[in-house]
């Protein structure tokens with residue numbers, strides 16, 4: 001720049017500064033009158049930063065642009081651009097000829113005719129002590145054109161920490177305190193805890209958990225680890241009702257502390273065979289009574305008519321059945337169906353057409369039994385056949401929902417009665 005130009009520039013700065021100074025403290029605050037007037041001064045001031053999420057200590061460069069929109073009928077318009085630096089930054093340098101005093105930087109520029117904007121840049125350093133995630137709002141910047149002050153939208157910097165490991169004190173690192181669920185079990189009220197089967201959906205849940213520096217607040221349950229929405233105040237034992245329907249069930253549990261810490265989920269499983277002990281008469285069983293009755297007798301199912309003897313005995317069938325859902329049984333598990341039965345008969349089983357007790361799984365006959373002794377059949381000659389903890393392998397039905405059918409059948413002719421007691425029908429899943 002030639003000396004003459006520098007002098008001209010200096011005079012320009014001086015002149016504009018005087019005018020600008022005369023506007024004094026209110027110069028950066030647009031009056032209502034000015035705002036209304038601005039429509040006739042379609043100049044635009046904008047600012048951008050090269051980094052909007054700087055780390056503490058990082059350099060940030062801003063660009064301020066004052067545009068002279070096409071069609072503006074003014075030529076070589078003097079413009080004074082001012083920047084008031086926000087807190088938490090330190091001025092480094094700026095473009096062109098500028099003045100820097102305290103926290104203000106200003107430039108005297110000339111907007112040329114046409115579309116060339118006036119562009120100035122300046123750089124700051126974010127204070128090394130700036131707090132992470134603290135916003136630095138770079139708001140106060142303006143341009144003075146023809147005695148009119150125009151403002152632009154603020155630019156906000158969000159101070160972001162560098163990606164370094166920060167070693168927090170133990171108490172902060174572990175907040176909120178995480179509880180540890182050390183034991184979770186489903187205890188049947190009717191059934192067997194060790195073999196994990198139940199005859200009733202009503203069970204007791206037992207929980208053991210630890211937490212240090214907080215107290216246990218809540219226990220939540222659900223069918224999956226993502227659906228633990230069934231929540232109760234924490235207790236070591238809780239009455240709980242499993243989803244109804246016979247089958248293999250999985251229950252997830254989590255415990256929570258008062259501060260909001262949540263344990264890893266724990267899993268407990270159980271096999272429900274509803275009313276397999278017939279304590280609720282024949283509830284939950286599908287009952288077949290084809291010419292023969294089915295009933296509950298002293299906690300057992302009685303299939304057939306115990307009051308009849310000899311002749312005439314109706315030819316028919318009395319049965320109980322239930323569908324058991326084994327779809328959730330894991331692939332490496334074995335499934336066994338157990339039950340007790342007692343056949344009381346005057347008939348013989350040697351002929352396949354005679355009376356029998358039968359077990360069908362998914363419609364296939366898996367077991368049949370009856371009297372096979374040598375004694376002659378006779379009216380009032382009763383024989384009793386007892387099986388306790390009779391077992392049937394259901395592993396081939398893993399992954400399926402299958403029907404269990406237990407039936408007492410009288411056959412061939414109307415001579416000699418047969419009836420069967422059934423009890424303790426349950427399913428055990430083992431590794």
Ligand SMILES: [Ca+2]
Nearest residue numbers: 277299300423
């Ligand atoms: Ca029973």
Ligand SMILES: [Ca+2]
Nearest residue numbers: 347355415416
């Ligand atoms: Ca018979």
